Amino acid sequence: MPDIVIRAEGIGKRYRIGSLQTGYQTLRDVVVDGARSVFRRGARDRGPEYIWALRDISFEVPKGQVLGIIGPNGAGKSTLLKILSRVTEPTEGYAEVIGRVGSLLEVGTGFHPELSGRENIYLNGAVLGMRRAEIRRKFDEIVSFSEVEQFIDTPVKRYSTGMQLRLAFAVAAHLEPEILLVDEVLAVGDAAFQRKCLGKMDAVAQEGRTILFVSHNMSAVERLTHETIVVEGGRIVKRAPTSEAIDYYLTIGMEQMGERLWTHDEDHTPSPFEPVALRVIGPNGAVASQVPTAEPFDIELEYKLTESITGLRVGIYLSTSKGERLLTSYDTDDLETFRSRERRPAGRYISRCRIPANWLNEGRFMLGFNASSFGVRSYFTDEFALNFSTDGTGAPGSQWPEARSGPFRPALEWEILEAVN
Amino acid sequence: MTVEAIPAQKHIIKPSRAWLDLGLRELWDYRELVYFLIWRDVKVRYKQTLFGAGWAILKPFLGMVVFSIIFGRLAGLSTDGLPGPVFYFSGLLPWILFQDGVSKSGMSLVAGRSLLTKVYFPRLAMPLASVSAGLVDLGLSFLVLLGLMIYFSTSFGGQWWAAPLFVAWGLLASIGVGLWLSALNVLYRDVSYVTPFLLQAWFFATPVVYPANLIPEGPWRLLYSLNPMAGVVQGFRWAMLGVGEAPGPLAAISFGMTILILLSGVVFFRRMERGFADVI
Numbered sequence: 001m002p003d004i005v006i007r008a009e010g011i012g013k014r015y016r017i018g019s020l021q022t023g024y025q026t027l028r029d030v031v032v033d034g035a036r037s038v039f040r041r042g043a044r045d046r047g048p049e050y051i052w053a054l055r056d057i058s059f060e061v062p063k064g065q066v067l068g069i070i071g072p073n074g075a076g077k078s079t080l081l082k083i084l085s086r087v088t089e090p091t092e093g094y095a096e097v098i099g100r101v102g103s104l105l106e107v108g109t110g111f112h113p114e115l116s117g118r119e120n121i122y123l124n125g126a127v128l129g130m131r132r133a134e135i136r137r138k139f140d141e142i143v144s145f146s147e148v149e150q151f152i153d154t155p156v157k158r159y160s161t162g163m164q165l166r167l168a169f170a171v172a173a174h175l176e177p178e179i180l181l182v183d184e185v186l187a188v189g190d191a192a193f194q195r196k197c198l199g200k201m202d203a204v205a206q207e208g209r210t211i212l213f214v215s216h217n218m219s220a221v222e223r224l225t226h227e228t229i230v231v232e233g234g235r236i237v238k239r240a241p242t243s244e245a246i247d248y249y250l251t252i253g254m255e256q257m258g259e260r261l262w263t264h265d266e267d268h269t270p271s272p273f274e275p276v277a278l279r280v281i282g283p284n285g286a287v288a289s290q291v292p293t294a295e296p297f298d299i300e301l302e303y304k305l306t307e308s309i310t311g312l313r314v315g316i317y318l319s320t321s322k323g324e325r326l327l328t329s330y331d332t333d334d335l336e337t338f339r340s341r342e343r344r345p346a347g348r349y350i351s352r353c354r355i356p357a358n359w360l361n362e363g364r365f366m367l368g369f370n371a372s373s374f375g376v377r378s379y380f381t382d383e384f385a386l387n388f389s390t391d392g393t394g395a396p397g398s399q400w401p402e403a404r405s406g407p408f409r410p411a412l413e414w415e416i417l418e419a420v421n
Numbered sequence: 422m423t424v425e426a427i428p429a430q431k432h433i434i435k436p437s438r439a440w441l442d443l444g445l446r447e448l449w450d451y452r453e454l455v456y457f458l459i460w461r462d463v464k465v466r467y468k469q470t471l472f473g474a475g476w477a478i479l480k481p482f483l484g485m486v487v488f489s490i491i492f493g494r495l496a497g498l499s500t501d502g503l504p505g506p507v508f509y510f511s512g513l514l515p516w517i518l519f520q521d522g523v524s525k526s527g528m529s530l531v532a533g534r535s536l537l538t539k540v541y542f543p544r545l546a547m548p549l550a551s552v553s554a555g556l557v558d559l560g561l562s563f564l565v566l567l568g569l570m571i572y573f574s575t576s577f578g579g580q581w582w583a584a585p586l587f588v589a590w591g592l593l594a595s596i597g598v599g600l601w602l603s604a605l606n607v608l609y610r611d612v613s614y615v616t617p618f619l620l621q622a623w624f625f626a627t628p629v630v631y632p633a634n635l636i637p638e639g640p641w642r643l644l645y646s647l648n649p650m651a652g653v654v655q656g657f658r659w660a661m662l663g664v665g666e667a668p669g670p671l672a673a674i675s676f677g678m679t680i681l682i683l684l685s686g687v688v689f690f691r692r693m694e695r696g697f698a699d700v701i
Contacts, residue, residue, distance in 0.1 A: 011434075015699065086434060086541035088698040095434040103540060112461055114468040119461075126457035127540055 006061040011093035068228035099178030113157035146170035218322035258289035273379035276302040294394035317368030361409035362392030458550030477558035504573040512629035522552035526599030578663030587657040594649040600686030646671035649679035
């Protein structure tokens with residue numbers, strides 16, 4: 001039996017909603033609240049409201065395993081990592097972690113802008129738990145991994161974001177912890193850098209270290225892990241081999257039957273833009289969770305503007321089931337529409353777009369919703385709001401009963417010419 | 422590959438209930454981090470300033486000039502028979518250590534929030550490092566004090582060797598108050614506004630610009646000695662310059678208060694620590 005290096009039993013974390021939103025209180029708030037509760041005792045005193053960000057989390061991780069953690073936004077994945085790295089305490093439950101824990105929670109944490117790259121390597125290393133001798137020994141390796149040799153004595157505030165990122169990842173990657181917690185660090189940086197990071201994590205895994213890997217990037221999870229936990233609503237709902245877990249996770253959204261609705265609490269922070277629904281409309285005009293690719297179908301965004309917005313664009317993200325973005329499209333992409341809809345008055349709207357026939361391949365896709373005014377403000381974003389699947393009956397090439405790879409299956413215009421020799 | 426750092430240890434993660442776990446052992450395990458945080462604070466302190474570390478000297482020096490004019494010339498307060506500049510400067514040294522330490526450590530957690538919410542380390546390290554970084558400033562301005570003493574040909578006190586003890590005492594007082602303020606500041610940002618007033622009032626309750634014997638004997642003196650810094654400043658002057666009374670029962674009360682503030686500060690800090698990452 002392999003050694004268990006992480007054992008969690010019934011971990012739960014409760015937050016107070018009020019303090020979660022405001023972040024901190026001022027003394028005046030406390031005095032005012034206190035006075036209020038004295039005068040209005042019993043009346044509409046709702047008391048503090050709590051939410052459980054995590055509940056009943058129990059699992060074990062054997063030494064050397066690379067375990068994926070996936071789940072929708074707000075499911076509690078990051079909270080779980082924070083508890084395991086001891087940044088925050090659980091409200092209930094018990095966990096044992098054996099060995100040095102390193103976190104790649106957010107790259108660049110602990111950098112001081114006024115200090116040089118060299119100084120920051122030492123500082124950041126110390127923050128992450130490295131000894132001075134250890135940092136000195138790995139210094140050259142870190143510098144060459146980060147590719148910032150020339151600027152190593154320049155203050156970090158003069159670095160580009162990319163350089164800061166590389167330097168930070170380089171330090172963290174050389175930490176050599178027995179247990180590495182990774183939270184969505186690959187979301188940043190260019191493709192080459194991401195490849196490098198993935199490669200480094202592969203190498204770390206090869207060395208027999210234990211890794212907990214949180215990501216929305218399903219292909220990265222699939223590539224790096226063999227087993228994955230699905231967290232939803234603060235609970236572990238599934239633990240299975242990665243491909244099975246990813247499938248399970250993606251079907252969580254399938255129950256929504258081609259439609260995603262948003263409800264608004266009255267005491268929610270007011271926004272001029274309120275999403276109402278995101279729908280996939282099949283060829284027969286009804287909401288559908290599966291549409292044929294051989295016919296065109298519609299995607300409908302319904303929303304409410306509580307005040308008029310200038311320069312608003314409402315649009316969709318289309319991604320593969322692995323989370324790879326295929327396209328982004330907005331309702332005011334067309335120049336004419338863009339000009340005529342410069343200012344959208346308050347009211348209820350539907351923006352609808354048509355996905356042409358013979359365009360997508362058979363498979364599962366994810367739809368996202370975005371509303372923003374370019375360069376001004378992003379009102380609403382949900383990258384993976386809805387899943388739908390496509391049926392390839394009658395698609396180009398369906399005379400051959402084989403699966404076609406790739407997300408697209410367009411009817412391209414082909415010409416076959418008799419070549420003259 | 423070998424991992425030579427903090428030995429493979431078992432961490433138990435559970436809601437903590439203990440009241441009196443000071444966590445000093447763990448702080449010791451992380452001593453290198455404390456060292457690096459001090460080093461950072463020292464390095465960063467005078468970055469992008471014209472005078473750089475010169476400020477460590479200029480600050481007490483300018484204070485001394487102003488006090489000499491206002492309290493010495495205009496108000497005509499006694500300086501215990503010492504040349505004004507030496508008297509004020511010797512009081513300002515431990516005072517500035519305390520003042521900078523308290524205000525910097527009070528802000529330390531909030532300023533370091535990005536660290537606090539991302540990485541685990543004993544939180545005590547932050548205010549501790551902020552206070553300790555002030556020692557470098559003190560060292561520099563100490564040289565100026567020596568210069569002033571030579572210039573005004575003031576003789577050393579017989580107990581000059583005890584001066585570091587009073588500096589250490591000042592450090593403890595500063596850490597104690599800093600722990601209280603930094604933990605409170607996480608919850609209530611009012612602390613940032615209150616601290617300057619607190620320090621201003623504290624300054625006048627400390628014998629920096631006047632000798633302690635200005636305070637009438639009896640209950641007033643007793644009340645006065647509850648101020649830890651009263652003991653520190655008086656003691657430092659006594660040790661360096663041999664003026665004022667030798668530390669006696671009143672100094673003991675002052676020291677007792679320091680320890681009380683420090684211990685309660687650590688307990689309070691540890692108690693609040695659990696929620697830091699959630700509320701900051």
